[in-house]
Amino acid sequence: MGAIENERMSPQIIDLMNQRNCDSFYNKEKSVDILKAYADRGGLASGCDIKSIAEYLPKSGNLLEVGAGYGRVIDTILKSGFIGKIVGLEKSERLYDYLCKRYDDRSENVNIICCDVMKYNPGYKFDIITSLWSNISDFSKTTQLDYLERLSFLMSDTGSLFLDVSVSDVAPLNASAYDKQTFQVEPQDGYFIEGYIPSVDEISDYVEKLGLVIKLAIRYSTDTGRQRLLFIFTK
Numbered sequence: 001m002g003a004i005e006n007e008r009m010s011p012q013i014i015d016l017m018n019q020r021n022c023d024s025f026y027n028k029e030k031s032v033d034i035l036k037a038y039a040d041r042g043g044l045a046s047g048c049d050i051k052s053i054a055e056y057l058p059k060s061g062n063l064l065e066v067g068a069g070y071g072r073v074i075d076t077i078l079k080s081g082f083i084g085k086i087v088g089l090e091k092s093e094r095l096y097d098y099l100c101k102r103y104d105d106r107s108e109n110v111n112i113i114c115c116d117v118m119k120y121n122p123g124y125k126f127d128i129i130t131s132l133w134s135n136i137s138d139f140s141k142t143t144q145l146d147y148l149e150r151l152s153f154l155m156s157d158t159g160s161l162f163l164d165v166s167v168s169d170v171a172p173l174n175a176s177a178y179d180k181q182t183f184q185v186e187p188q189d190g191y192f193i194e195g196y197i198p199s200v201d202e203i204s205d206y207v208e209k210l211g212l213v214i215k216l217a218i219r220y221s222t223d224t225g226r227q228r229l230l231f232i233f234t235k
């Protein structure tokens, strides 16, 4: 059965690589420190990705931040004057605990949930979905269409999906190996992440299969001069 038929049934596909990345990196003791160091090194710590699409980001509504990490995106969006409701979804229990400590008392507009996005179904839809800093690359090539399908399922008919990816012809900054869009990162002993960077053609193909529209596609430069791509999709 194809991915499109699956959408109607809200598939709960668990990608093995995605699960491994959680076990061998995101859920480990030093994940926050390492993510912060990588955001600094990659020039994303200031939230320049979100700032580059600020004019397209509504100031209110119901926003889902997929894979909220240590809160980089949530922080930038709150600082931008966003007055809507934010759900920060996080699969790693360790990062979830960290996010709860940071936001639960501070903002009644931020709700942190620990769940795999592929299983998440709150029973309502989101006006804005952010999947930034290569979240899609945490899913293997064969599951990336299912990942976007799940985000489309979670998005309202008038909503917007913001997707950021690395450029697929350049090795990611921290990669220890890169071949045919597949990379490995070994931040330190016992820590390991792998990923797949979709090409623009693959993204266009996913979007067409899902009946989404590319409202915007930009190439932007991070604070440390890394080139990245940002897309806005609508239904």
Ligand SMILES: C[S@@+](CC[C@H](N)C(=O)[O-])C[C@H]1O[C@@H](n2cnc3c(N)ncnc32)[C@H](O)[C@@H]1O
Pocket (backbone or CB within 6 Å): 018, 022, 026, 066, 067, 068, 069, 070, 071, 072, 073, 089, 090, 091, 092, 095, 115, 116, 117, 118, 131, 132, 133, 134, 135, 138
């Ligand atoms: C590279 S970090 C990006 C963090 C944040 N979005 C940002 O831009 O700063 C990827 C995050 O996605 C989370 N993640 C990975 N797979 C996930 C899944 N299936 N469901 C929910 N979160 C997931 C990871 O635990 C990690 O926090």
